[in-house]
Amino acid sequence: MNKQLMYLKQALDKHPELKYQISLNSWQTDFLRFYQSQTNYNISKDSISLEVLLYKGKKSCDFSIDHPERDKIDTALATALDMIDSMPEDPDFVDVEDDLSMAQPRDVPNNIEAIPLEQKTKILSHIAKRAAEYDFEIYGSFFCNYQSWRMLNSNALDKSSTQSPIYLEVKAVHKKNQVTVLHTFGGEDFSIFDEASFTNDLLTKIQAAQNPITDVEPGKYEVILAPRCLAEFVQYLSYGMSAQAVDQHSSFFEGKVDEKIFPELIDISDDPTDEEMIRQDYGAQGHIYRPLKLIEKGYFRAFMCDQYYHYKLGFPKNGNVGTCLKIAPGKSSLEDMISSVERGLFISSLHYMNFINAKATSLTGLTRDGTFLIENGQITKVVNNLRFTERISRILENTCELESKAYSIPFSSNYAEFSVRTTKAPHAKVKDFNITSSTKTI
Amino acid sequence: MEQKIKNIVTKLQQPDTAFADVRITFTDYESILFMNTNLKNYSNSPASPAIGIRVLIDGCFGFAGSKDLSDSSIERLIAKARANARQGAKFQKEKVTFPALPAAFGEYQHIPEIDPFALPKAEKLGYLKNLAEAIKPQAQIVHSLVSAQFERQEKYYANSEGSYSHSIVFNTLPLMLVVAAADSGIQTRTWPGHMSAGRGGFELFYKQQFEQNTERIIKEATDLLHAPVITDQKADIIIGAGHLALQLHESVGHATEADRILGQEISYAGKTFVKPEMLTNFKYGSDLVNIYSDSTDPRGLGYQPLDDEGVPGRRVDIIKNGILMDLQNSRHIAHKLGLQPSANMKAPFADDFPLVRMTNFCLAPGKGTLAELIANTEYGYYLDFTKTWSIDDNRNNFQFTTEIGYKIEHGKITGIVKEPTYYGITQEFWNACDAICGEEEWAYHSTFTCGKGEPGQIMRLSHGVAPARFKNINVSVKI
Incomplete structure (x- = not known):
């Protein structure tokens, strides 16, 4: 298929009046969905698409072709060339990406081949058997993607990248009372997956879920946020760290570069080089993706900014898009953090968050997959899923301790392109977390 | 294409296969976005192909899908769907079963009042540009957008029970938004709101009265900056x-x-x-x-x-x-x-x-x-x-x-x-x-x-x- 990309490049190079950015994206997945400790679906999917963005002066148009072939390319290009002169201008456009820095080459195995369906099924059978000892069944997904990307542009940019994320999500659900706990593995290196350790960690959570179920009243609670929760809050917060959000007047961080916003223990970076995470070599327009400090000891340091907004807003540009976020660990042990809570909550996972006001970082959402009551420093009960209405900025302001270890947490993205990313975070102890209602259900 | 999809179903009808179906879609998609009166994005994806093959073997479904409709791809997908089903059946407690249905047939072609793909681009862009101008940043309005998404999908379905259908539909998603800002924060107003899509073509912009509501959303977004919140319980x-x-x-x-x-x-x-x-x-x-x-x-x-x-x-x-x-x-x-x-x-x-x-x-x-x-x-x-x-x-x-x-x-x-x-x-x-x-x-x-x-x-x-x-x-x- 690279032939199609080069064919298009040759065609475009005959038009020196054009600036262009073209990319070829190849994606495939082998996806095992399971429920009630059995297969739901085994799904295989693949796609190849060609993405084309053309500029003539400040006029632009773009098109994509799924499963590109020469006749389709010829037709689509002719149509685009025919209409580009009639396009209204975007006065803010200056140039396509001109960063030609290359990422370090790395070997990326095809994990679809490395972890065949038989192996996935075998692992799940083992986990299901252990969970059944506690009257739990397992639900979730186990899949691998293999995706490669090559981008060319009229500034001689020619970059390629490959990813092969692995994602295992196991929800153990009690057969009678529906109490649920979640455990995940994600990354690109399956050699670090330890089935016994994964299963034991899941069983530890299952054991905590044996406690009686209770409900709690709305109010302010001292909470221990599991890494998944802190990671998700920071993902939402990172929206405001983009130059695009500033341009749309919806950034919490607008006008706050080098301002101290959070406590000193808050340190957030976007780091594509961490080998425990799913790595990324380049940003969406081909700029090299390098570690970027976003929050340093509570100070906001930089916006994620591409070429377009660099010219429009004057911010320094980088290739960062916030897909490799890391919250630096602190100094506490999880055991000490829990034991220091007189009456509070342990929150394992979040669900259905949505901004109420992005600029104010206010949002609502719910807990799920294991919410626990902490009394006198110990987890004593399972709590119904709860609704919170909070400001992320306030959650970070109220963070008083971070665990001394950070965990790589995988998240699957289910809107538009299906992808997986990891965020690294420790457990956090947060005061005055605003629970606004109970769901009355598990 | 009708014969092609029926031929694939015939290939899927093996003794071990309790049920099989095949879908093929071709989707035209066009997206236009004006931001603050400037055309920020004009993109299209013409006749995007897709095929999905599903088989029920040993009481388990297997599925394989692709954008590649070539004969070699179809052979690969058939083999993959079958292998997926067979492997899935090895991790299963309860077999998937359901009674057969009589063969059914369907044919439907929706015709929009204004085909958005046939409408001259200058006319389409001109209308949207005028809307964008009507809600451009001014006074306390700091950001605005007008967007349109058009989709035409042709779909074929056939299954091992002899059912077959073919349909063509047009869907459109029109939207405009303004953001107002003051020291008190930002407020947004959209028209016609969150669920603005509909079956139809460019006529949805007229039916949903976009032009008649530009001043309203500007005024309401601005007024909201200083509006109270609800104090009732x-x-x-x-x-x-x-x-x-x-x-x-x-x-x-x-x-x-x-x-x-x-x-x-x-x-x-x-x-x-x-x-x-x-x-x-x-x-x-x-x-x-x-x-x-x-x-x-x-x-x-x-x-x-x-x-x-x-x-x-x-x-x-x-x-x-x-x-x-x-x-x-x-x-x-x-x-x-x-x-x-x-x-x-x-x-x-x-x-x-x-x-x-x-x-x-x-x-x-x-x-x-x-x-x-x-x-x-x-x-x-x-x-x-x-x-x-x-x-x-x-x-x-x-x-x-x-x-x-x-x-x-x-x-x-x-x-x-x-x-x-x-x-x-x-x-x-x-x-x-x-x-x-x-x-x-x-x-x-x-x-x-x-x-x-x-x-x-x-x-x-x-x-x-x-x-x-x-x-x-x-x-x-x-x-």
Whole structure:
């Protein structure tokens, strides 16, 4: 298929009046969905698409072709060339990406081949058997993607990248009372997956879920946020760290570069080089993706900014898009953090968050997959899923301790392109977390 | 293409295969975005192909999908789908079974009033540019956008029972938005709101009266900057149809998808508080509440001659006079629960596997106009234009914020409130419904982006609703 990309490049190079950015994206997945400790679906999917963005002066148009072939390319290009002169201008456009820095080459195995369906099924059978000892069944997904990307542009940019994320999500659900706990593995290196350790960690959570179920009243609670929760809050917060959000007047961080916003223990970076995470070599327009400090000891340091907004807003540009976020660990042990809570909550996972006001970082959402009551420093009960209405900025302001270890947490993205990313975070102890209602259900 | 898809089905009819189906889609898609009067994006994806092959072997489904419709690709997909099913059957306790259906046939070609793909680009862009100019940043308006998404999809379906259908539909998603800013923060107003899509072409811009509402959203966004918030603990609320469509979608639509009952969507989308034993006895809403799934109405995006496993389109009463009567299901789940297949198995593109999906999921109309309902309300709020939505894993506890609330006192609108937020528990909420407006206010409100499933799918679907009133709802959440 690279032939199609080069064919298009040759065609475009005959038009020196054009600036262009073209990319070829190849994606495939082998996806095992399971429920009630059995297969739901085994799904295989693949796609190849060609993405084309053309500029003539400040006029632009773009098109994509799924499963590109020469006749389709010829037709689509002719149509685009025919209409580009009639396009209204975007006065803010200056140039396509001109960063030609290359990422370090790395070997990326095809994990679809490395972890065949038989192996996935075998692992799940083992986990299901252990969970059944506690009257739990397992639900979730186990899949691998293999995706490669090559981008060319009229500034001689020619970059390629490959990813092969692995994602295992196991929800153990009690057969009678529906109490649920979640455990995940994600990354690109399956050699670090330890089935016994994964299963034991899941069983530890299952054991905590044996406690009686209770409900709690709305109010302010001292909470221990599991890494998944802190990671998700920071993902939402990172929206405001983009130059695009500033341009749309919806950034919490607008006008706050080098301002101290959070406590000193808050340190957030976007780091594509961490080998425990799913790595990324380049940003969406081909700029090299390098570690970027976003929050340093509570100070906001930089916006994620591409070429377009660099010219429009004057911010320094980088290739960062916030897909490799890391919250630096602190100094506490999880055991000490829990034991220091007189009456509070342990929150394992979040669900259905949505901004109420992005600029104010206010949002609502719910807990799920294991919410626990902490009394006198110990987890004593399972709590119904709860609704919170909070400001992320306030959650970070109220963070008083971070665990001394950070965990790589995988998240699957289910809107538009299906992808997986990891965020690294420790457990956090947060005061005055605003629970606004109970769901009355598990 | 009809012969091609039937040939593939023939190849799939092996002695070990209990059921097989094939879908092929070709989708034209065009997206236009003006931001602050500048054309920020004009993109198109012409005739994007997709194929999906599904087989049931040893009581397990296997699926393979691709954008490549070549013969060699199809051979590969057949082999992959079969291998996926066979391997899946090795990790299975309960076999998937369902009774055969008679062969069914469907043919449908929708013709929009104004084909957006045939409309001259200059005319299309000129109209949208004028809208963008009308809402350009000025005074306290700091950001604006006008967007249009057009889709034309041709679809072929065939299965091993001899069923076949072919359809062509046009869908359009028009939207405009303004953002106002002051020291007090930012406020947004959209038109026509969250569920602005519809079956049709460019005519939706005219039918939804975009030009007539540019000044309104500018004024309301600006006024909201200095509007009060609700200070009541509880109040009667009238929910406008655009937002009520989402309330219906989240708290009844998804809750009555039977695959959630079995936990097939726990991993991502979640489960539901609804249980099979609630059928015919659970008081889901007040006696006024009648809710149905109707894939036979061509006005909605959920219209289909056959669903994606060969079930002819149906109208099914989900809630009748407030009582839960039926579920949206698949053939397998219907058989398991002793129900009839509801024609709700769908996927947005052929390379997506079918899931239990809302089609046209509707709240039946009551009586009277919105003006009459407001006039009959002593004190409360009229809320519309979705801003934030959230509902729990069991579809039980929801919280919504709308862009604007109109305060009602003695039957008249007396002012506006910003970020009105209400929450409730699904059963309590629908039982608090004491009025639903009539046919004259009833219309379809549709979306392109209902997310469900892993790998993720975003479905096009519709909700037919009229504004309705809910008594004594909790509006006390402070942000």
